[in-house]
Amino acid sequence: EADIYQTPRYLVIGTGKKITLECSQTMGHDKMYWYQQDPGMELHLIHYSYGVNSTEKGDLSSESTVSRIRTEHFPLTLESARPSHTSQYLCASWAGSRNSPLHFGNGTRLTVT
Amino acid sequence: GQNIDQPTEMTATEGAIVQINCTYQTSGFNGLFWYQQHAGEAPTFLSYNVLDGLEEKGRFSSFLSRSKGYSYLLLKELQMKDSASYLCAVSTGGGNKLTFGTGTQLKVEL
Numbered sequence: 001e002a003d004i005y006q007t008p009r010y011l012v013i014g015t016g017k018k019i020t021l022e023c024s025q026t027m028g029h030d031k032m033y034w035y036q037q038d039p040g041m042e043l044h045l046i047h048y049s050y051g052v053n054s055t056e057k058g059d060l061s062s063e064s065t066v067s068r069i070r071t072e073h074f075p076l077t078l079e080s081a082r083p084s085h086t087s088q089y090l091c092a093s094w095a096g097s098r099n100s101p102l103h104f105g106n107g108t109r110l111t112v113t
Numbered sequence: 114g115q116n117i118d119q120p121t122e123m124t125a126t127e128g129a130i131v132q133i134n135c136t137y138q139t140s141g142f143n144g145l146f147w148y149q150q151h152a153g154e155a156p157t158f159l160s161y162n163v164l165d166g167l168e169e170k171g172r173f174s175s176f177l178s179r180s181k182g183y184s185y186l187l188l189k190e191l192q193m194k195d196s197a198s199y200l201c202a203v204s205t206g207g208g209n210k211l212t213f214g215t216g217t218q219l220k221v222e223l
Binding site for chain 1: 144146148152155156157158161163200202207208209210211212213214215216218
């Protein structure tokens with residue numbers, strides 16, 4: 001049973017549109033992450049947060065932005081979608097302790113036409 | 114920044130043992146995860162090492178040497194369903210940042 005939810009699961013949208021990918025978790029985790037992954041390729045960290053009002057950029061430069069106003073919610077926004085943004089976006093959360101693994105959502109597969 | 118390396122591909126025989134290596138060069142190491150990912154699915158958790166040594170969980174074991182910047186995942190009694198990508202991820206930045214390696218695509222053959 002999923003404790004971290006991503007919506008939408010699939011999104012096809014035209015160039016220039018503004019989009020927001022939603023990610024919510026019910027575990028009270030402070031740490032949340034956004035990864036970008038193309039098929040068969042590695043996971044690239046694009047944004048992370050270690051608590052409310054904290055956001056950091058990851059190792060892969062991204063035109064997206066994130067916000068963390070509530071612990072459970074970590075949305076990712078693209079102001080103007082382009083075909084180069086076509087990819088899978090995976091959200092994850094972590095309590096940060098040894099006994100708690102990183103939990104992944106099911107991902108959003110974005111296609112920009 | 115972080116530099117995390119894994120072999121790109123490995124092939125092994127059903128019933129055999131395979132070792133997947135991960136080397137890393139990072140600042141402020143806090144721990145290392147191993148994840149399994151089947152095509153089209155989200156990664157699933159296998160192990161988390163913080164201290165040096167071997168941790169065993171059924172058919173899967175993970176080893177860490179912090180001084181060498183090295184970890185491996187050992188899979189025993191390989192099954193066809195173990196064919197997947199295996200990802201190591203390093204926690205840094207006081208445990209806040211989590212960066213994945215390139216991933217190793219394992220193919221299990223009869």
